[in-house]
Amino acid sequence: MARVTLDKVNKIYPSRHGDVHAVQDLDLAIEDGEFVALLGPSGCGKTSTLRMIVGLEAISGGVIAFDGQPVNDQTPEQRNVAMAFETYALYPTFTVAQNLAFPLEVKGVDKATRDEKVAEVARLLRIEPILDSFPRQLSGGQQQRVSLGRALIRDPAVFILDEVMSHLDAHLKFQMLFELKRIHQTLERTIVYVTHDQMEALALADRVAVMSDAKLQQFGDRDTLYDRPANTFVAGFIGEPPTNFLEAEVRDDGTTMRLTIRDASAAFVPDGPRAAAIRDQGLRTVIVGIRPQNLHVRHDEGDEQITATVEINEYQGEHSILSLRDGAAEFRAMVPPSVKTGEGETIDLSYRSRDVMVFHPETEVFIS
């Protein structure tokens, strides 16, 4: 097992239309036995990063080290990494058992040990009944488990899982998330999990590295990402439905500060520390971020209130999403399905002043 560290790692793809900088100065330290997710929209450089860790892609700049030892010049085999591919990449001419045994066979492990290990992994992943089938005869979920099994059968320094759940339906995905978490808890291995699905990343990983535009935006556990997002990108990417961002003007009389939404009547009241931070930077305008989950119909002691007009009341089963308008500002709130306020009606919503996130108007960096 290994600590994986990335130090100022860069990936540049040369092309006829100029170089493509796919990964830019990426620093990442993954602890031994940690489950880390690389999260980001497609094209953000997460797959390039992972392919450099594995050794399938040359590193354009920087150092990748396992347990402090640079591995830049090592082959995938020397790095001893196991990877499960998005497309599963099962050898179509081999049976499931042969697929699982393949990595051991290459290493020259004898047949008895191989069979033993295959049986063990098959039990762990519950694929015993399909060991003699060929990959094309399997469902997506089964193929995915076999591909996971082929990675697990080895004793690698680090496991790399590349978008392994993107082809599974919601029900199966839920089940596999649970299994994967269970496997990690049993084996206690370093796992790097690449995904574009924040739900997967937050459910599985100890820490999540959020990437966008070839750069690392933030690396932290789910509470940090959720409550203290580094910038508007992370705040918007983490959480469903996405965070509301509203441009606001700072109205400050020295004791109370109000963030008045531009071209609207509503104003948000930040809590003390936040107001102080805004004062410190001397900002006249800010970007206010408030999560739809943090706008409530229930009013608790000490909550602040805003009023808005409902445009759409979208029923989604366990909750409803209200699309709201106040002047020129549009935002959304997540409310219980019992709220029946319809189009054109006004509604009072409460929020806690500490749930108001404030971002710098130009750099979009989290202020407080």
Add this chain to the structure above:
Amino acid sequence: MSRTAASAGQPNYRLIRYVLLAFLVIWLVFTLFPLYFAVITALKPVEEINRMVPTFWPETFRIDNFSGIFADPGSLKSLIDSIIIASANTALSLVLGTLAGYALARYLRGALGENLAFFILSQRMFPPVAILIPIFFLFDATPWGTDSYITLILLYLVFNMPLATWLMMVFFRDAPKELEEAAYLDGYTPLRAFFKVTLPLVVPGMISVAMLCWIFAWNEYLFANLLTGTTVKTFPVHIPTFVAGSQTLWNFVMAFSLVAMLPPVILFIILRRYMVRGLSLGVVKG
């Protein structure tokens, strides 16, 4: 009233179908008539083949023609020569085309690879007659001369290898790269990954490429006639030798041609499943 309105407004599908069927029948008449004429001619006696008004059904059937052609020992030898040359050339084309196609598909993407691949394919489009004389002198200068197996085996590579390379490149592009990458991670060298993992995936493609190469080498007449003919004689060169004085024995010619048609037909029937799959792969993705 309603019926006329319907027939005026909607296309008459039945009529369209009859027209299409009529085209098919015309097409069949054109393609099958030569075959039909070859079969009946092969069964006619010599007296019947040269009539001014040909008979369209033999008056007397001479099945003996098919054994008669093998009275000439050169007949069987020419078939064997053709099999040797076509098979050896196919094997070579396949080995070289597969390796080159793999290299183009995996290691030479981008402009250079595309241009090189197209240059290779363009060899096949070149009119061979243009280089007929230089080729003759070229092989004449070799230690084995023009009239030998190795001459035609090597010469047909000029036509078959570009095709094999191009088609194999297309098949290899369709074979997922992740499989090889998975094999690298599992500890395979690129060479072992190629033979154990990727090559089995393109076997249907290889079979269809082999068929195309084999049939080309089997049928080739121009170069075979010019370069060989004494120690080595392929069957297309042997066919015109069925003469008695100034009389061409069309019945023997046709009988021998029909026999020579059998090997590719049999091969095609056995391998057509792979052939169609392999070719359609190339057509869709190429």
